[in-house]
Amino acid sequence: MVFAKATFSRQLYESAFQELWIAMWEQGLDVSKPEVLAEVLARHFPNDDVKRIVVAANTPEWKQKLNDNTKRALEKGAFGAPWLWVRNEEGKEEPFFGSDR
Numbered sequence: 500m501v502f503a504k505a506t507f508s509r510q511l512y513e514s515a516f517q518e519l520w521i522a523m524w525e526q527g528l529d530v531s532k533p534e535v536l537a538e539v540l541a542r543h544f545p546n547d548d549v550k551r552i553v554v555a556a557n558t559p560e561w562k563q564k565l566n567d568n569t570k571r572a573l574e575k576g577a578f579g580a581p582w583l584w585v586r587n588e589e590g591k592e593e594p595f596f597g598s599d600r
Contacts (some may be wrong), residue, residue, distance in 0.1 A: 500582045502555035515543040
C-alpha cells in the first residue's frame, strides 16, 4: 500500500486501507496472497490500478520504501498490529496499540 498511498488520492487510499483491515480482521482473508489482495483492492480501484499496485509491490523501489517505513516504526517502539502513530492538531504525537484479538 506504500505505492497506493504515494500514487492515489488520500481519500481513495484511506478507503482502500480501511477495506484491507476489514478483509483481514472481520472477514479473515489472507491479503498477503496477491490474488486475495487484488480482490480486496478491486472494491475501490479499477482493474488497471489494481494491477499497477500489485506489480509495484514487488519492485525493489517500493519494497525498500516499505522496509524503510517498517524500520522507522520499530525505532518508534512499534509492536504487534494494529499499531498506529498519531499526531493531533497541536502536533503532539503518541502511539496507539489495538488488540488484534
